[in-house]
Amino acid sequence: MTSEEELCNVGKALSSPIRIEILKLLYEEGLIIGDIAKKLDIPASSAALHLKILEKAGLIRMETQPGTRGSTKLCNRKRDFITIDLSAVNTDIDEITSIEMPVGAYCACNVSPTCGLYSRSGVIGMEDAEYSFYLPERVNAQLLWTSSGFVEYKFANAVPKKRLPKRISVSLEICSEAPNYREDWKSDITVWINGTECGTWTSPGDFGARRGRLNPSIWPNGSTQYGLLMTWEVRKDGAYINEARASDIKVEELNLMSLPYIDVKIGNKEHTKYVGGFNIFGRGYGDFEQDIVMNIEY
Structure with a gap:
């Protein structure tokens, strides 16, 4: 704001x-x-x-x-969270490129039950069946969940070749994944950009005590309902998660201009303390009407 x-x-x-x-x-x-x-x-x-x-x-x-x-x-x-930005406008940023990636448009995944995908009209494949994540209909998914593993996306790199990125951010609605739901089910969720770890956030739970504001009528009560809007951001001075410093990784270390795409991976590390899975919400589920948004300032 x-x-x-x-x-x-x-x-x-x-x-x-x-x-x-x-x-x-x-x-x-x-x-x-x-x-x-x-x-x-x-x-x-x-x-x-x-x-x-x-x-x-x-x-x-x-x-x-x-x-x-x-x-x-x-x-x-209408809102659970308000962010107030009192900083001055950064006038040395010339352009911002923004891409919104559908939740089901991942290029690779590693999932395990409990897992599944839903579109606005219903389940894709079957719940708790890994094969469902490889069906062509998966591109219509607006909610996906798994008890461990990762999903990986390739965002088009639309930054002009002679420009240098000053910061990159990835924003999504996400929470832990427990059977049905459990508000105190922790999960260490990590984001990697171009193979570089950019910070781990411990999700406090799998939220289901009230309905998500955007959930369609076909989605049952008693299941995960909504997540928190989280932003991983890498700048010239380090990496941040919702403005809290997460690591010393700097934007130039991500080699963003080396390929025509930017690889974004979201998941649990295999040996992390809380392997609590994750739910990722698209614009048709949860509380926030957006898919996975990547912004690059240059």
């Missing part, structure tokens, strides 16, 4: 204890205005005013639906 108007709207929205309580109520389920007013013991008109402020800040969404006495509005949380 860099816009001053956005920042002011969010600041106003979060400055009220009542509005914080509303966000907590909406964590588990969507509620209509009347139900929110009753739970907080405030007038419906006051609840509506608070909800408008939260909606303006982009923290919730309100959808009109039929009610017993005309229409009413169903309220749902």
Whole structure:
């Protein structure tokens, strides 16, 4: 978040204890205005005013639906995380190339049960069957999971030949993989770029206590529902995961201009402490409407 108007709207929205309580109520389920007013013991008109402020800040969404006495509005949380960037714009960056890779468009994989792939319309192949990961229909996958191993992608390298990359980032929604789900199931998830390890993040769990905001109706309750939006970034001064320093690897060590593609591998190292698998969410599942996004600044 860099816009001053956005920042002011969010600041106003979060400055009220009542509005914080509303966000907590909406964590588990969507509620209509009347139900929110009753739970907080405030007038419906006051609840509506608070909800408008939260909606303006982009923290919730309100959808009109039929009610017993005309229409009413169903309220749902829209965001779980907000990133505020107070740094100045980096004017020495000339161009950014961005590619969004579908979750199922991997070029290599090593998976083991529990594992599987789903498109928006249903399962691809069979759950817990490794052969499913090699079906041509896998390119339609918008959710994949495995209890260990890796998936590997090749992103087109669209940086002009005479330019030097200044930073590269890979962003995706991801979490651990346990049977069904388990919120405290840790997993050490590593990203490699062009074969170079760029940092390991310990996922705190496999999240399923509430439904993912984008999940289609065919996806059952009681299974993994959403992940966290994580970004691995390699700069001139080192590698970072969601802005926390992860390693001393520098962007020039990745040899990004040596090939017409950039290799990105995501997975568990074989002998890491927490081999807890992973779920990768595409734009049709989870909480964040995106596939795997690679950005290169040069």
